[in-house]
Amino acid sequence: MNVMNPDIVAPEADTTTPLTARDFTSDQEVRWCPGCGDYAILKAVRATLADVGRRPEDVVFVSGIGCAARFPYYLASYGFHTIHGRAPAVATGVKMANPDLDVWVVGGDGDFLSIGGNHLMHALRRNVDLNLLMPNNAVYGLTKGQYSPASATGMRSPSSPGGSVEAPVNAAMLALGAGARFVARSADTLQDHLPGVLKAAHANRGTSFVEILQNCVVFNDGAFDAVKDKATGAERTIRVEHGKPLIFGANADKGIHVDWATGTARVVPVGDGAAADEVTVHDQTNLALATILARMEGPDLPVALGVVYHAPGASFTDLREDDPTRTMDRAGLSRLLSAGKTWTVS
Amino acid sequence: MLDQPFASDLPATGTAAAVVRFAGDSGDGIQTLGSEFTKSSALAGHGFMTFPDFPAEIRAPAGTTFGVSAFQIQIGGDAVKTHGDTVDVLVALNPAALKTNLPSLRPGGLLLIDTDAFNKRGLEKAGYETNPLEDGSLDDYRVEAIEISRLTREAALADGRAEAGVTKKDADKARNFWALGLVYWMFEQDRSATAAWLGTKFGKRPEIAAANVAALDAGHTYGDVTDMAPPTRLRTLAAAQPKPGTYKTLTGIDGIVLGLTAASALSGLRLHYCSYPITPASAILHGLAKLEGEGVATFQAEDEIAAATAAIGASFAGGLGVTGTSGPGMALKAEALGLAAAAELPLIVVDVQRAGPSTGMPTKVEQADLNMALKGRHGEAPLPVFAAAGPGDSFDTVLEAARVATTFMTPVILLSDAYTANAAEPWRLPDVDAMADIAINRDIDPEGFHPFRRDQDTLARAWAVPGMPGLAHRLGGIERSAGSGHISYDPDNHQEMTDLRAAKLDRIRDFLPAAKIETGDDAGRVLVVGWGSTRGVLKSTVEELNAEGHAVGHMHLRNLSPLPRGLEETFGLFDSIVVAELNSGQLLDELRARFPHIPFRGLNKVTGQPFTVAEIDAALREDF
Numbered sequence: 001m002n003v004m005n006p007d008i009v010a011p012e013a014d015t016t017t018p019l020t021a022r023d024f025t026s027d028q029e030v031r032w033c034p035g036c037g038d039y040a041i042l043k044a045v046r047a048t049l050a051d052v053g054r055r056p057e058d059v060v061f062v063s064g065i066g067c068a069a070r071f072p073y074y075l076a077s078y079g080f081h082t083i084h085g086r087a088p089a090v091a092t093g094v095k096m097a098n099p100d101l102d103v104w105v106v107g108g109d110g111d112f113l114s115i116g117g118n119h120l121m122h123a124l125r126r127n128v129d130l131n132l133l134m135p136n137n138a139v140y141g142l143t144k145g146q147y148s149p150a151s152a153t154g155m156r157s158p159s160s161p162g163g164s165v166e167a168p169v170n171a172a173m174l175a176l177g178a179g180a181r182f183v184a185r186s187a188d189t190l191q192d193h194l195p196g197v198l199k200a201a202h203a204n205r206g207t208s209f210v211e212i213l214q215n216c217v218v219f220n221d222g223a224f225d226a227v228k229d230k231a232t233g234a235e236r237t238i239r240v241e242h243g244k245p246l247i248f249g250a251n252a253d254k255g256i257h258v259d260w261a262t263g264t265a266r267v268v269p270v271g272d273g274a275a276a277d278e279v280t281v282h283d284q285t286n287l288a289l290a291t292i293l294a295r296m297e298g299p300d301l302p303v304a305l306g307v308v309y310h311a312p313g314a315s316f317t318d319l320r321e322d323d324p325t326r327t328m329d330r331a332g333l334s335r336l337l338s339a340g341k342t343w344t345v346s
Numbered sequence: 347m348l349d350q351p352f353a354s355d356l357p358a359t360g361t362a363a364a365v366v367r368f369a370g371d372s373g374d375g376i377q378t379l380g381s382e383f384t385k386s387s388a389l390a391g392h393g394f395m396t397f398p399d400f401p402a403e404i405r406a407p408a409g410t411t412f413g414v415s416a417f418q419i420q421i422g423g424d425a426v427k428t429h430g431d432t433v434d435v436l437v438a439l440n441p442a443a444l445k446t447n448l449p450s451l452r453p454g455g456l457l458l459i460d461t462d463a464f465n466k467r468g469l470e471k472a473g474y475e476t477n478p479l480e481d482g483s484l485d486d487y488r489v490e491a492i493e494i495s496r497l498t499r500e501a502a503l504a505d506g507r508a509e510a511g512v513t514k515k516d517a518d519k520a521r522n523f524w525a526l527g528l529v530y531w532m533f534e535q536d537r538s539a540t541a542a543w544l545g546t547k548f549g550k551r552p553e554i555a556a557a558n559v560a561a562l563d564a565g566h567t568y569g570d571v572t573d574m575a576p577p578t579r580l581r582t583l584a585a586a587q588p589k590p591g592t593y594k595t596l597t598g599i600d601g602i603v604l605g606l607t608a609a610s611a612l613s614g615l616r617l618h619y620c621s622y623p624i625t626p627a628s629a630i631l632h633g634l635a636k637l638e639g640e641g642v643a644t645f646q647a648e649d650e651i652a653a654a655t656a657a658i659g660a661s662f663a664g665g666l667g668v669t670g671t672s673g674p675g676m677a678l679k680a681e682a683l684g685l686a687a688a689a690e691l692p693l694i695v696v697d698v699q700r701a702g703p704s705t706g707m708p709t710k711v712e713q714a715d716l717n718m719a720l721k722g723r724h725g726e727a728p729l730p731v732f733a734a735a736g737p738g739d740s741f742d743t744v745l746e747a748a749r750v751a752t753t754f755m756t757p758v759i760l761l762s763d764a765y766t767a768n769a770a771e772p773w774r775l776p777d778v779d780a781m782a783d784i785a786i787n788r789d790i791d792p793e794g795f796h797p798f799r800r801d802q803d804t805l806a807r808a809w810a811v812p813g814m815p816g817l818a819h820r821l822g823g824i825e826r827s828a829g830s831g832h833i834s835y836d837p838d839n840h841q842e843m844t845d846l847r848a849a850k851l852d853r854i855r856d857f858l859p860a861a862k863i864e865t866g867d868d869a870g871r872v873l874v875v876g877w878g879s880t881r882g883v884l885k886s887t888v889e890e891l892n893a894e895g896h897a898v899g900h901m902h903l904r905n906l907s908p909l910p911r912g913l914e915e916t917f918g919l920f921d922s923i924v925v926a927e928l929n930s931g932q933l934l935d936e937l938r939a940r941f942p943h944i945p946f947r948g949l950n951k952v953t954g955q956p957f958t959v960a961e962i963d964a965a966l967r968e969d970f
């Protein structure tokens with residue numbers, strides 16, 4: 001029984017004053033290495049939380065283990081730093097128990113793609129209303145630099161001194177294959193881009209998967225420089241937007257043309273002399289296009305950033321028939337106990 | 347052999363009770379026969395205990411010995427507490443069933459056989475070189491060899507039923523009900539409940555229902571019209587003299603399902619049962635899934651780790667998180683239990699033990715997960731461990747686990763096993779109005795709130811849940827500062843938190859009942875100590891020994907961690923102490939470590955089968 005003590009007055013939720021990033025900042029000292037990309041991600045997350053405006057008490061951050069997974073400690077919402085890889089499952093339980101909560105899950109590439117790959121797949125397939133944020137530094141940061149499932153082939157690390165022979169996983173492809181209905185990509189330092197992606201992820205009622213390219217200054221420094229660098233980034237990435245032509249380049253002089261017959265993409269010139277209809281228009285509801293975009297990893301094709309795929313569908317908790325607020329009561333229990341064949345002894 | 351008198355067949359000693367065992371192929375509907383006979387025995391007012399004994403394979407090749415399914419029941423008066431050591435009436439529907447089950451039949455016991463199944467092929471499949479019906483190997487028993495298949499066909503296809511669409515195949519499937527009809531006749535039991543059940547079961551095909559009822563009736567009539575010696579003593583079985591009330595048949599699985607539902611109703615917390623299918627625990631998931639829509643939530647997770655962590659998530663968010671499994675799944679949950687212990691969240695973890703290690707024998711009983719439950723975690727993470735001693739006790743034990751979990755903010759491990767899970771006994775419905783609330787304290791003052799500030803009596807921390815304003819906090823597996831809950835690597839703090847986690851168990855010990863002698867003498871020659879599903883057999887044996895004048899006592903431990911108060915004093919009142927368990931001595935080791943000066947003796951068995959009264963009896967007599 002949830003007996004409320006009348007002497008204790010819970011603070012009224014103040015819904016009038018707009019929230020700021022400060023309202024989501026906990027009193028804990030942030031303990032990442034100076035220069036770690038997670039700082040920028042944290043900043044974007046706090047700004048997004050203030051922007052979307054859910055009360056801190058209604059927001060829950062669940063994480064696994066790793067550098068990235070320290071996120072909950074630094075946010076003034078409810079938080080649960082759990083065990084390596086299992087955060088999507090914990091978060092599923094949280095959401096089942098209270099579907100009104102705004103639930104976010106943060107974990108690194110090791111957390112989500114290695115030990116927790118199974119749970120990632122099933123959260124996506126079930127379309128549980130969670131926002132999954134995966135800072136991808138292509139390395140195991142917290143355990144001091146071993147290669148991860150996202151590391152490039154040939155990466156030298158303490159556990160692969162001769163260079164890793166393994167092929168890396170493409171997280172966005174994996175998510176699409178698992179049935180994700182929202183797949184996006186951004187990068188830590190792209191503060192003009194990341195908050196918008198986070199906001200779109202939050203708006204999706206279902207599992208939103210966001211891969212955030214993140215720099216680990218200590219163990220994999222510069223892994224994504226080519227993508228993020230102001231000079232080269234414009235040539236090496238493409239920011240996709242629903243309904244807009246797939247154009248990139250510092251001078252917006254290149255486009256992506258998709259050949260639907262072969263399911264491949266190629267770069268075509270845009271502007272003077274180039275036929276405008278050669279450039280494919282982004283349709284975020286098109287799974288085939290999403291798959292082609294997710295697969296673009298350079299060097300001849302730009303890395304796609306933004307919402308690659310978004311096909312809204314009913315979420316797990318919405319689909320469950322049961323009323324999530326209902327609890328068995330004594331009358332129901334009495335009925336249940338006496339159901340079936342009974343006999344009476346007097 | 348029909349001329350052998352049957353009246354004197356049952357042993358004259360003990361209370362009037364009879365043990366019936368149905369055996370046949372997995373496809374013969376043996377478990378259905380068992381549950382129908384159980385129901386009718388209950389309605390006839392008998393006490394009973396059942397023991398379904400079936401293979402793990404869904405449908406092993408028909409006719410083979412490893413495809414044999416059996417169901418044993420003892421019926422009689424109040425004294426019935428076990429499914430019986432030896433069988434008085436064995437129904438064997440095929441040669442393989444005879445071969446594997448004959449050892450359980452007592453000399454002079456009645457053997458009911460379908461001779462039509464004892465053909466060349468059937469005998470070969472069972473590995474018989476000669477026909478046991480002809481080679482004299484059954485001379486010690488009273489054999490009723492009847493052409494059950496032929497008689498069933500005749501009955502099932504008569505009265506225009508063949509014309510109505512009942513095939514020979516349909517008719518053959520009804521032969522188990524023919525046999526049941528004859529068994530009903532032997533025990534003078536009413537078969538109308540089974541007839542009604544058949545009507546519902548085959549509701550869409552009334553002609554099939556009618557064929558089965560015809561077989562049931564034909565079996566019954568056979569007893570009347572043939573010169574079958576009336577099994578007089580079976581007809582005068584003691585009726586139970588139970589307490590007044592309303593009763594139903596309860597299995598251990600039912601007890602857990604109803605207990606968890608009751609815990610939800612009494613606490614006002616919505617139940618979240620998270621599980622991954624595994625024998626024999628899956629039946630809990632099935633039972634609770636039927637209650638979706640009535641305030642119970644179930645979640646079939648992708649594996650046991652997800653099941654445990656989702657349950658932890660549900661508890662974190664304010665629900666009653668429960669996860670259930672059997673041995674191998676319990677191993678997978680180990681890391682998650684460490685988290686729940688560190689986060690100090692209420693959680694119930696059910697382990698329906700089965701014979702291991704690894705896949706072992708999934709449908710067979712063993713109590714060998716005790717060590718894992720007590721100690722199978724990384725770091726020091728002591729947790730309460732309770733064991734259910736039978737179907738009805740499963741209900742009570744679940745409620746105790748829920749009360750402790752929420753009062754003390756701790757995970758609780760509840761051990762059942764493959765025997766208790768499937769065994770059935772009569773259960774008096776509890777008075778729901780008289781059941782105490784499981785109080786949940788959500789009066790948390792945000793002023794000065796810290797997630798690890800503790801109640802001074804219980805050492806429980808406050809259970810603030812997401813959605814409550816002013817109480818937002820961060821929980822985690824990294825060591826938490828006593829009080830504030832912030833990350834702390836401080837050496838003294840870790841010592842303090844480790845001590846606090848251990849001290850919580852002491853508080854739980856104070857909260858739980860003290861040790862007591864359950865059956866027999868409070869002091870004397872021998873004390874037998876057991877836990878879990880062995881209660882019935884220990885109790886029966888001790889009652890019999892007491893009746894013979896031996897000073898024997900029986901103590902049954904529900905609380906294995908923390909162990910109850912007053913153990914040492916009680917142990918001191920007996921000359922010798924026997925610890926009986928279906929493992930190689932796990933509780934025994936625990937008791938020896940705790941009370942090194944007491945000479946405990948182990949009585950152990952790891953065959954996948956429960957103890958018999960004879961085994962316990964012989965072991966206890968060694969100390970007389």
Ligand SMILES: Cc1ncc(C[n+]2csc(CCOP(=O)(O)OP(=O)(O)O)c2C)c(N)n1
Pocket residue numbers: 065066067068069084107108109110111112137139140141142143148681
């Ligand atoms: C069961 C278990 N196995 C291993 C570890 C050790 N461990 C902690 S974090 C980690 C990998 C972290 O890599 P990632 O998820 O990419 O996060 P990052 O630190 O790079 O942000 C490992 C292997 C653990 N904590 N638990």
Ligand code: SF4
Pocket residue numbers: 031032033035036037038067068137141142215216217218219
């Ligand atoms: S090790 Fe790498 S990922 Fe971890 S905090 Fe340092 S820079 Fe960041």
Ligand SMILES: [Mg+2]
Pocket residue numbers: 066108109110135136137138139140141148
């Ligand atoms: Mg990483």
